[in-house]
Amino acid sequence: MSFLKNTWYVVAHAYELAEGMISRKICNQDIVMFRTSKGSIAALEDRCPHRFVPLSMGRRVGDTVQCGYHGLRFDGAGTCVEAPNDDETQKARACIKSYTVVERYAVIWLWMGEASRANPDEIPVFGFLSDKEKFGSCQGYSYPRRLRLFQIYKQGSTRRRYGLVHALAPSLSFG
């Protein structure tokens, strides 16, 4: 399958990168992301070049990510900065692809194509996402699993909407 690469993809809410790291599959490519101590965002191929273990299964060490298998460590540019047993040859060979990312409108935009063509001016205007005066947003959605039908109607929902809720929560009971 081919994908549109030279374009910006929204890959995460900014708040998701408050700590730790997250992994996303974009254009069939696993990508691990984390925020550095300087506030920038690193986006790397989520695959250790040694034995192909997802780096997102490893751990953060300062502004780097360390593979959980044999300990190769990569900075935000994808450069290997530490190799087990200080093997300099392995360190020099073991680099991974990094991606261009931009944080704008409270979300993270990622460029999957040629880095030289990544132009942040081409990011569409999604100002409403970060305009907290005019717009509200919710992060996550929860409801009581034993929600009764009359409660849904009371909240102004239609029968059609109930069908959707029911599809998402098979144990939903009628009142």
Ligand code: FES
């Ligand atoms: S698989 Fe990552 S260091 Fe070996």
